Amino acid sequence: MNLRNMLLCAGAAAGMMACTEAKTDEGPIIEKPDFHSSTGIFDIDALEALGRVSAVQVSPDGSRVLFGISYESIEQNKSNADLYTMAPDGSDLKRITRTASSEGNFCWIDGGKRIAFTYPVDGKPQVFVMEADGSGRKQVSDVEKGVEGFLFSPDGSKVLIVSTVKYSRDAADLYPDLPKATGRVIDDMMYKHWDEWVTEIPHPFIGSFDGNKIGGLEDIMADELRFESPMKPFGGIESFAWAPDSKSIVYTSRKKEGMAYAVSTNSDLYLYNIEEKSTRNLTEGMMGYDTNPAFSPDGSTLAWLSMERDGYESDKNRLFTLDLATGTKTDLTADWDYAVEQFAWAPDGREIYFLSYRDGVMPIFKMGLDRTVSVVAQGECDYASVAPQADGSVIALRHSMLYPNEIFNIAPDGDVKQISEVNTELLSSLKMPTVERRTVRTTDGKDMLVWTVFPQDFDSTKTYPSLLYCQGGPQQAVSQFWSYRWNFALMASNGYVIIAPNRRGLPGFGTEWNEQISGDYPGQNMRDYLAAVDDMKKESYIDPARIGATGASYGGFSVYWLAGNHDKRFAALLAHAGIFNMEAQYLETEEMWFANWDMGGGAWNAPKDATEAPDYGAFWRKDNATAQRTFAMSPHRFVDKWDTPIMMSHGEFDYRILSSQGEMAFNAAKLRGIPAEMVIFPDENHWILKPQNAIMWQRLFFRWFDRWLKPEAKTEAEK
Numbered sequence: 001m002n003l004r005n006m007l008l009c010a011g012a013a014a015g016m017m018a019c020t021e022a023k024t025d026e027g028p029i030i031e032k033p034d035f036h037s038s039t040g041i042f043d044i045d046a047l048e049a050l051g052r053v054s055a056v057q058v059s060p061d062g063s064r065v066l067f068g069i070s071y072e073s074i075e076q077n078k079s080n081a082d083l084y085t086m087a088p089d090g091s092d093l094k095r096i097t098r099t100a101s102s103e104g105n106f107c108w109i110d111g112g113k114r115i116a117f118t119y120p121v122d123g124k125p126q127v128f129v130m131e132a133d134g135s136g137r138k139q140v141s142d143v144e145k146g147v148e149g150f151l152f153s154p155d156g157s158k159v160l161i162v163s164t165v166k167y168s169r170d171a172a173d174l175y176p177d178l179p180k181a182t183g184r185v186i187d188d189m190m191y192k193h194w195d196e197w198v199t200e201i202p203h204p205f206i207g208s209f210d211g212n213k214i215g216g217l218e219d220i221m222a223d224e225l226r227f228e229s230p231m232k233p234f235g236g237i238e239s240f241a242w243a244p245d246s247k248s249i250v251y252t253s254r255k256k257e258g259m260a261y262a263v264s265t266n267s268d269l270y271l272y273n274i275e276e277k278s279t280r281n282l283t284e285g286m287m288g289y290d291t292n293p294a295f296s297p298d299g300s301t302l303a304w305l306s307m308e309r310d311g312y313e314s315d316k317n318r319l320f321t322l323d324l325a326t327g328t329k330t331d332l333t334a335d336w337d338y339a340v341e342q343f344a345w346a347p348d349g350r351e352i353y354f355l356s357y358r359d360g361v362m363p364i365f366k367m368g369l370d371r372t373v374s375v376v377a378q379g380e381c382d383y384a385s386v387a388p389q390a391d392g393s394v395i396a397l398r399h400s401m402l403y404p405n406e407i408f409n410i411a412p413d414g415d416v417k418q419i420s421e422v423n424t425e426l427l428s429s430l431k432m433p434t435v436e437r438r439t440v441r442t443t444d445g446k447d448m449l450v451w452t453v454f455p456q457d458f459d460s461t462k463t464y465p466s467l468l469y470c471q472g473g474p475q476q477a478v479s480q481f482w483s484y485r486w487n488f489a490l491m492a493s494n495g496y497v498i499i500a501p502n503r504r505g506l507p508g509f510g511t512e513w514n515e516q517i518s519g520d521y522p523g524q525n526m527r528d529y530l531a532a533v534d535d536m537k538k539e540s541y542i543d544p545a546r547i548g549a550t551g552a553s554y555g556g557f558s559v560y561w562l563a564g565n566h567d568k569r570f571a572a573l574l575a576h577a578g579i580f581n582m583e584a585q586y587l588e589t590e591e592m593w594f595a596n597w598d599m600g601g602g603a604w605n606a607p608k609d610a611t612e613a614p615d616y617g618a619f620w621r622k623d624n625a626t627a628q629r630t631f632a633m634s635p636h637r638f639v640d641k642w643d644t645p646i647m648m649s650h651g652e653f654d655y656r657i658l659s660s661q662g663e664m665a666f667n668a669a670k671l672r673g674i675p676a677e678m679v680i681f682p683d684e685n686h687w688i689l690k691p692q693n694a695i696m697w698q699r700l701f702f703r704w705f706d707r708w709l710k711p712e713a714k715t716e717a718e719k
Contacts, residue, residue, distance in 0.1 A: 026100035030073040030080035035426060041456055042430050042493040044698045047484065048072055048691065051422040053405040054081065055385075056397055059112035062088065062389045064132065066106060066115060067407060069422055072691045079691065083117070085132070088395060088409055090419030096134030103128075105237065109152050110211075116140075118147055127161070127214060141214045148202055149230075149237035152209065153246035158274070159209045160240055160249060161217060164200035165225055188258035192590045193233040195653040195685030201228040204240065204251055206274060220272050220279075221253070229253040231267060231291075238292050244299040248273045250282065252291050262592040263614045265289050266310045269302075282322060288315055292342075296349040300324060303352060305340060306331075311593040311602075312518075314475035316511055319343060319354060319367070332371050337510045347390040355383055357477045357508035360437070360449045364396060364410065377410045380435070382480045395419075399482040401435050401453060402489050403427055431456035433492035435480075440501070440535045443527045449509075450532045451478065453488045453498035463543040465709035466497040468533055468570070470551030470558035471506060474517050474525070474598070478502050485688060485697065486552065494702050495710070496548075499536050503528035519601025519626040521582075522561050522633035529558065533569055545571060546709040550701075552576035553657060553686065557635060560665055563646055564638025572708035573646040574701065577657050577686050580665040582634035583619045588658045601626035639668045645675040647704045649697065651684030677704060 035049035049071075057066040065088055070081035081102040086093040096115075097103055104125065106117035113132060118125040121139065124146030130137040141147055141161065149162040168191070171181035184197065191198055203225075207217035221229060229251050230239035239252040254267040269282045269290050283290045288307030295302055302322045307315035317339040319332045332352070333340060341362065343354035353366045353376065363378030364386050376394060377383065384397040384405060392412030399405045407420035418424075438450040455464065469486070471478050478500050488498045502509065504525040505517025517525050529549075537544045549570050551558050556578015563573055579585045586595045592614075596602075600617020601624075616624055619631040646669050650662035659680055669676035679700055681693055688697045 028073075028076065029098055029100050030071050030076065030078075032071055037430055040429075040431055042427075042432055042489050044490065044695060046426065046430060047487060047490055047698075048074065048695065049426060050404055052079070052081075052484075053397065053407060053420060053422050055106065056387060056395055056407055057107050058088070058387045058389065058395050059108050059132075061112055062391065064088075064112065065395060065407065065419070066108065067420070068103065068106065070102065074691050074695065077690055077692050083115070083134070086419065088389075088393070088419065090407075090409070090417070090421075094133070096130075096132075105147075105149050107152070108132075110156060116150070116152065118150070127159075138212075140209070140212060143205075143217070145200070151237050151240050151242060153242050154244050155246040156211075157209060158246060159207055159214055160242070161205045161207065161214070162202050162230065162237065163205055165203045165219065166199070167201045167226070168197075168199045170199070189262040189592070190258060190590065192655045194590070194656055195651075196233075196655075198232070201226075201232065202230055202235075204229050204249075206249070220249075220251075220277075224255065226257045227253055227255045235291075241293040241295055241302070243295055244297065247275060250293040250295075250302060252293065259614070262590075263596060264310055265307065265313050265593050267291060269293050269304055288312065289317075290320075294343070294345060296345055297347060298349055301349070303343065303345065305343070311597050313591075313594060313597070314473070314507075314514070314518075316514075317341065319352065321369070332367055332369070335371060336367075336373060339507050339514075342386060344386050344388055346388045351388075353386045353388045353394065355386055357479055360451065360478070360502055360508055361480050362477070362508075364394060377408075377414065377416055379416075380480055382482075383408075400480040401451070401482065402432055404482045433489050434458065435488075438535075440532050442504075442524075442531050444524065448528055448532070449502040450535070451488075451498075451500040451502075452536070453492040453500070455492045455495050455497070458541075460539075460541045462541060463546075464495065464497045464541055465546035465548070465705070466499055466536065466542055467491060467705065468529060468547065468549040469498060469500040470529060470549060470555035470562075471500075471503070472551060472553030472555040474505050474521070474554035474557075475507060475514055477507050479508060485694060490698070494706075496705070497536075497542060499532055501528055501532040503532075518598055519630065521557070521598065521630055522565075522635075526558065526561060526565070529562065530566070530569065548572040548574070548705050548709055550574040550576075550705075551578070553578065556657075556662075559646075560635035561633070561638070563644060564635065564641040566644070568643075570644055572705055573644055574649070574704055575646070575662070575665065576649045576688075577651065577654055578648070578661060578665070579635070579657055580661045580668075581636040582631050584664075585657065585661065586617070586619060586631075588660070590655050599627055599630045600624055601630075636664065636668065639672060642669060642672050642674055645708050647676065647700075648678045649681070649688075649700070650678075651681045651686065651688065653683065653685040656686050 033049045052070045054068045064085045066085050068081040070079045072079040083097045083103050084095050101120050103117040109116045114129050116129045119128050127141035128139050143163050145164050151160045169185050203219050203221050205217040205219050207214050241250045249272050266287050267289050271280045287310040290306045293304045305317045306320045309315050319340045321330045338356045341355045351366045362382040364376040364383045367373045381398050381400040387395040394410040397405045398408045409417045409419050434454045436452050438452050440448045440450050442448050491498050507514050536542050556575035559573050559575035560578050560580050596617030617627050648662040648666050650659040652659045666678040688694050
C-alpha cells in the first residue's frame with residue numbers, strides 16, 4: 001500500500017506543506033503552511049492548508065478591524081489562531097499575536113485602545129488584555145475553573161464572566177471511603193450533552209474591573225445552582241447583553257431541570273439589576289427559545305430572537321423587540337416568512353441589520369422599526385456575520401461553496417469589496433470546480449432548488465460519476481456554505497458531479513417548506529432526493545450506473561433509508577453519524593424534545609407541574625398516529641432490501657446519535673452479505689475535528705467511492 005506520510009509538515013515532497021514553526025516556552029507556534037500544489041487542483045492538502053478567518057470585531061470608532069486566522073498543524077494534530085488588525089479598506093494589515101495557543105473571545109475595550117481575550121493558563125482559559133498593537137499583554141483574571149466567555153460593561157468598570165459550577169454527584173460525594181470509585185449516580189434525565197457528561201454547568205459571574213485586574217466576582221444565579229446560563233451545548237457570550245448604562249444585564253436561561261429540561265425548549269430572557277441584585281423575567285409566557293438579547297444604542301429597546309413553540313428547536317426564529325418603558329413586545333418579522341439567523345442594531349438605533357436564508361443563499365437585510373425590509377447585500381454566497389457602521393457601511397464575513405470565509409466591506413451604495421486576502425493566493429493558483437443552480441420539479445409538483453457542482457475542466461461530452469448529498473439537521477440549509485468536511489469543491493475536484501438538493505425541511509424557502517419534514521422523516525423529502533437524482537440522470541454527462549449517496553446525521557439517516565428504498569439508483573453509499581434504528585435512537589439521544597417533535601410530530605402541551613411523563617413521541621404510544629407511522633419507516637426495517645455497498649463512520653463521543661447506530665448498520669450489512677466498511681473514531685464526537693482524523697476520513701471517503709464509482713481507477717485497497 002503506497003500511503004503518503006500523514007505528517008505533512010515533516011515532508012518535503014511537492015504539494016506537501018512545509019511548516020516553519022517558531023519555538024516559545026509554551027511550545028512550537030503554528031504558522032501559515034508553505035503550500036505549493038503539485039496537482040493544480042483543489043485536493044485534501046489544499047483544504048488543510050487554508051487559513052480559517054473568524055470572529056470579525058470592528059473598533060468602536062470604526063477605524064480598525066480585529067479578526068482571527070487559524071492554521072492547522074498536521075504534525076501537532078491541532079490548530080492555532082492568532083489575531084490580526086487592519087483598516088476597513090483592507091490596508092495596514094498587522095499581525096498582533098504570535099503564540100503557541102489560540103486567543104479566543106477577543107473584543108475591543110477602552111473605546112478601542114485595548115483588546116481583551118482569553119488565553120489558556122495551566123490548561124484553563126483566563127482573561128488577558130493588551131494594547132491595540134499587541135503590546136503590553138497581561139493576565140487580568142484568575143478564575144479557578146477558567147473563563148468560558150466574558151463581556152465588559154459599556155463603561156468598562158464591570159465584567160461578566162462565564163465559568164462553571166458543580167452539577168452532578170460523583171462517587172466521592174456519596175462514599176468518601178471509596179476514593180478510586182468512578183461510578184456516576186444518575187437519578188434524572190439530561191445527564192449528557194453532545195459529547196460530554198454533565199458534571200458541571202455554566203453560570204454568569206459579575207465582578208469589577210479597574211483596568212488591571214478583575215475582582216469581586218459574584219454568581220448572579222447562586223440561588224439557582226441547577227440552572228445553566230448560557231445554555232448547553234452551544235450557548236455562548238451572545239446569551240448576554242449589558243444595558244448601555246452598565247447598571248443591568250440581560251441573560252438567557254432555560255430554568256428547568258431533569259425531565260422538564262429534556263423535553264422543553266422554553267428559555268427566557270432575564271433582566272438582572274446589579275445594584276438591587278434583583279431578577280425579572282422579560283419573556284414570561286413566550287414558550288419557545290428566547291435567545292441573543294441586544295439593547296438598542298440608547299437602551300430604550302431590547303431586541304432578541306424568539307421561537308414560538310415549546311419543544312421545536314427548528315421553529316422560525318422571529319425578531320422581537322421590547323419597549324422597556326411600556327413593556328410592549330413587537331414581532332418585527334410577523335410578515336417575514338424566513339428565520340433570522342443573526343442581527344445587529346444600526347449605530348443610530350433606527351434599523352436592525354440581519355442575516356436570513358432565502359432562496360438557497362444567506363444575504364444581509366435591514367429592517368426598519370416599521371417592519372420595512374430591504375436587501376443590503378446578496379449574491380451566490382452566504383454572509384456569515386454583520387457589523388453595521390456609523391457611516392452606513394457594513395463589515396461582514398462571507399463564503400461560498402468555492403471559497404472559505406473572507407472579510408468584506410459593503411459600502412452604503414451597495415458596492416462590495418473584499419478586504420481580506422487570507423486564501424486568495426492559494427485558491428487562485430488552483431483550477432476550481434464550478435457551481436450552478438438547477439430547478440427540479442418534485443413529485444408533488446413543487447419547484448426545488450438543486451445545487452450542482454462540476455469538476456474543474458468539466459466537459460459535458462464526457463460522462464462522470466456523481467454523488468447525491470443528503471443534508472443533516474434535518475432542518476439545516478443547503479446554501480452556499482463552506483465546510484471543512486462536507487466540502488463540495490473537494491468532492492467535485494476528485495472528479496464527481498455533486499447533486500445537492502434543497503429538499504423539503506430546509507430553511508430559506510418559507511415556513512411551510514421548512515416545517516413539512518417534522519413527523520414525515522421518510523416521506524416527501526426522500527421523494528425530493530430521488531426526484532433530483534432522476535432529473536440529473538437525464539443529462540448525458542451523468543453515468544446512471546455510477547451514482548452514490550452520502551450524508552451525516554439526518555443525512556446519514558437518509559442514506560440508511562435510501563439503502564432499502566432506492567430501486568437500483570445508487571451504486572455506493574456512505575453514512576456518517578446516521579440514525580439506523582429509530583426506536584433505539586428515541587431512547588438513546590440526550591435531548592428528548594428533538595425526538596418527540598420530529599418523530600411524534602408536535603409539542604408537549606402539558607402544564608409545568610405535570611406529573612404525566614411527556615412520552616408523546618415514543619414508539620410505544622399507540623395513540624399517536626404520527627409516531628407510529630414514523631417508527632414503522634425506520635431504516636432498519638428495510639435491511640432485507642439492501643443490495644448496495646455501504647460504508648459507515650461514527651465518533652464514540654457522539655451522544656446525540658450513538659456510535660451503536662453505525663455499528664448496528666454495519667453488522668446488518670455484513671450479515672446480508674453486502675460489501676461494507678466501517679470506521680469508528682474513539683476520540684471524536686458528532687463531527688470529525690482533529691486534523692489527522694479529518695484527513696483520514698477524507699481519504700477513506702474517496703477511497704470508498706472511487707472503488708465503486710470509478711471502476712477504471714485502482715484504489716489503495718487494491719494495491
